[in-house]
Amino acid sequence: MFIIQEVIMYKMKMEMKSPFTTSFGTQYDREFILVEVKDENGLSGWGECVTSSLPLYSEEYTNTAWIFMKECLIPLVVHQQMNHPDEVFPKFEAYKGNYMAKSAVEGAIWDLYAKSKGTTLAKALGGSKQHIESGISLGIQENTEDLLQSIKKNVDEGYKRIKVKIEPGRDVSVVKEIRKFFPDLPLMVDANSAYTLDDVHIMKELDRYNLLMIEQPLTSGDLIDHATLQQQISTPICLDESIHCYREARQAIELGSCKIINVKIGRVGGLTEAKRIHDLCKEHGIALWCGGMLESGVGRAHNIAIATLANFTYPGDTASSDRYWEEDVISPLVEVHNGTIMVPQRPGIGYEVDLDIVNKYVVEKATF
Numbered sequence: 001m002f003i004i005q006e007v008i009m010y011k012m013k014m015e016m017k018s019p020f021t022t023s024f025g026t027q028y029d030r031e032f033i034l035v036e037v038k039d040e041n042g043l044s045g046w047g048e049c050v051t052s053s054l055p056l057y058s059e060e061y062t063n064t065a066w067i068f069m070k071e072c073l074i075p076l077v078v079h080q081q082m083n084h085p086d087e088v089f090p091k092f093e094a095y096k097g098n099y100m101a102k103s104a105v106e107g108a109i110w111d112l113y114a115k116s117k118g119t120t121l122a123k124a125l126g127g128s129k130q131h132i133e134s135g136i137s138l139g140i141q142e143n144t145e146d147l148l149q150s151i152k153k154n155v156d157e158g159y160k161r162i163k164v165k166i167e168p169g170r171d172v173s174v175v176k177e178i179r180k181f182f183p184d185l186p187l188m189v190d191a192n193s194a195y196t197l198d199d200v201h202i203m204k205e206l207d208r209y210n211l212l213m214i215e216q217p218l219t220s221g222d223l224i225d226h227a228t229l230q231q232q233i234s235t236p237i238c239l240d241e242s243i244h245c246y247r248e249a250r251q252a253i254e255l256g257s258c259k260i261i262n263v264k265i266g267r268v269g270g271l272t273e274a275k276r277i278h279d280l281c282k283e284h285g286i287a288l289w290c291g292g293m294l295e296s297g298v299g300r301a302h303n304i305a306i307a308t309l310a311n312f313t314y315p316g317d318t319a320s321s322d323r324y325w326e327e328d329v330i331s332p333l334v335e336v337h338n339g340t341i342m343v344p345q346r347p348g349i350g351y352e353v354d355l356d357i358v359n360k361y362v363v364e365k366a367t368f
């Protein structure tokens with residue numbers, strides 16, 4: 001049993017080393033929220049809200065998450081007694097949606113819980129891997145030459161799988177060019193919902209390039225259309241934006257909307273729900289991998305922990321800290337060697353949050 005004595009929210013703004021372009025826009029920096037929860041013994045747990053400054057990937061964005069956390073979530077946990085972090089998500093279900101905000105607070109409590117038990121977050125979640133495999137997600141480039149260079153660099157660094165973002169007009173031609181130079185590369189594409197069923201002919205062309213999967217080709221609500229599309233192509237569809245919870249994962253499996261799911265802890269409302277989706281998919285032979293939201297070290301550490309569960313069988317999108325940031329908020333940094341990340345063995349998330357760096361990039365702070 002533990003009591004949360006204090007909650008601190010840090011609104012952060014950190015410039016990215018290089019801009020990241022998807023079919024919904026270009027990100028130059030990340031505005032996100034770190035949540036710190038403290039217990040009566042002075043231990044701290046950390047979570048990250050993976051929203052960005054505008055509602056492009058999801059309805060939630062950083063300013064809405066900030067208010068929702070302050071007004072709705074924190075009153076449900078501060079000075080409250082808890083036995084296990086699995087209690088948090090059901091408590092938060094009193095309020096609709098806002099999963100990224102919920103996940104940030106719940107994630108901080110998971111970290112605190114693991115630290116109070118003297119165990120790693122990975123083990124507290126039931127994970128057993130000592131290391132996880134890492135892929136990389138490459139944004140849309142102005143010219144294919146730059147993309148090919150970037151692929152080569154990341155393959156040489158050992159990343160186990162390359163994902164490239166596509167959009168209408170920059171899809172088949174790009175994949176064709178990549179395959180000319182990298183015929184056997186474990187390659188996949190992510191459309192971030194940029195297509196409709198009118199584009200089936202494009203998906204059928206992509207089907208000829210031996211892709212590991214096509215991620216989120218259609219709009220997030222379109223489970224039925226994804227099922228229609230999956231019947232017409234042999235490349236597995238992987239859903240990202242479509243899956244916000246266990247129920248949607250179950251329905252996608254029942255409908256045949258996908259063969260693979262990209263789990264993002266923030267998108268599904270936290271680690272407890274991510275675990276449930278993991279177990280469901282395992283039961284149904286649906287493979288998983290852990291996606292990314294250009295996280296700082298705190299979110300990155302949570303991704304590493306969940307990816308230690310057995311059914312995370314494909315390399316995830318969690319790359320090294322220095323790919324995104326001049327300085328990260330954790331020490332040591334997340335490092336990828338030969339395409340693998342060693343799971344840290346210290347309690348909780350296993351990385352120390354560097355308050356000097358947090359304070360350097362904080363734009364607003366609130367304490368409860």
Ligand SMILES: O=C(O)CCC(=O)c1ccccc1C(=O)O
Nearest residue numbers: 057137192291292293294295317
């Ligand atoms: O490197 C990462 O963290 C993953 C990058 C990525 O693909 C992504 C980044 C921001 C928003 C959505 C997505 C996505 O997976 O669709």
Ligand SMILES: [Mg+2]
Nearest residue numbers: 190215216240
């Ligand atoms: Mg995606």
